Amino acid sequence: MKISLIQLDIAFGNPAANYAAAEQRIREAAAAGPDCLILPELWTTGYDLTRLERIADPDGQETKALMSALAKELGVHIVAGSVASSRPAGITNSMYVFDRSGGLAGEYSKLHLFRLMDEHLYLQPGEAKGLFTLDNARCAGLICYDIRFPEWVRAHTAQGAELLFVSAEWPEPRLAHWRALLISRAIENQCYVIACNRAGADPANQFAGHSMIIDPWGEVICEAGEEEEIVTGEIDLHKVREVRKQIPVFADRRPELYL
Numbered sequence: 001m002k003i004s005l006i007q008l009d010i011a012f013g014n015p016a017a018n019y020a021a022a023e024q025r026i027r028e029a030a031a032a033g034p035d036c037l038i039l040p041e042l043w044t045t046g047y048d049l050t051r052l053e054r055i056a057d058p059d060g061q062e063t064k065a066l067m068s069a070l071a072k073e074l075g076v077h078i079v080a081g082s083v084a085s086s087r088p089a090g091i092t093n094s095m096y097v098f099d100r101s102g103g104l105a106g107e108y109s110k111l112h113l114f115r116l117m118d119e120h121l122y123l124q125p126g127e128a129k130g131l132f133t134l135d136n137a138r139c140a141g142l143i144c145y146d147i148r149f150p151e152w153v154r155a156h157t158a159q160g161a162e163l164l165f166v167s168a169e170w171p172e173p174r175l176a177h178w179r180a181l182l183i184s185r186a187i188e189n190q191c192y193v194i195a196c197n198r199a200g201a202d203p204a205n206q207f208a209g210h211s212m213i214i215d216p217w218g219e220v221i222c223e224a225g226e227e228e229e230i231v232t233g234e235i236d237l238h239k240v241r242e243v244r245k246q247i248p249v250f251a252d253r254r255p256e257l258y259l
């Protein structure tokens with residue numbers, strides 16, 4: 001499976017500009033023939049949280065319509081990053097996943113809200129896991145700060161996830177954490193981590209870029225720099241099974257003693 005990470009810059013609080021830019025980048029990335037694409041976190045609005053009431057996507061409708069149509073037209077799976085989605089109970093930071101026929105394959109709302117960027121003041125947390133299947137691979141969706149919660153990630157891999165898709169807006173001062181946490185999640189869960197961060201800056205933060213794919217042994221297969229970029233890597237699900245056979249972490253767990 002060939003996967004492209006679309007490391008976008010994001011126009012602050014400007015969904016129209018971001019939809020247009022994302023569509024252009026998706027078309028560009030798809031021309032190289034990947035099986036799957038992934039976008040960053042909150043890519044329609046950025047962290048313009050004080051204006052979310054006005055600019056969030058009502059129930060993700062516009063995002064879902066565009067991404068479903070592009071997935072079908074281009075014949076590519078799209079892990080459509082996350083967007084601010086307004087629902088009756090509040091605004092969530094939600095990921096939508098489309099398979100290459102344009103069908104909604106999965107959905108996940110960020111469970112852990114990041115106080116340092118005021119998410120808890122403007123967003124409602126999700127309440128459920130984001131497990132889905134693409135081409136017979138069991139996958140999970142995670143959003144940015146979620147990678148600091150190894151128990152949350154393990155809850156997905158213990159249920160069979162072999163690919164972890166992470167969409168993020170991770171600031172540059174914690175780039176070392178981004179790399180270390182992603183590599184650790186890959187090694188301890190013996191799975192692929194496919195992580196797409198944003199590039200550029202907003203009024204409060206410079207973002208780190210460095211989107212990457214990590215294999216189940218912890219090796220970085222491809223990694224972007226700090227600027228807008230599309231990077232592509234190939235993954236092989238046999239590698240997950242090989243590593244899990246060599247060091248049978250899942251069989252050796254003692255979960256009954258962990259609480």
Ligand SMILES: NC(=O)CCC(=O)C(=O)O
Pocket residue numbers: 041114117143144145146148168169170171174177
């Ligand atoms: N958007 C986020 O969740 C950022 C998380 C982050 O920066 C961290 O250090 O954790």
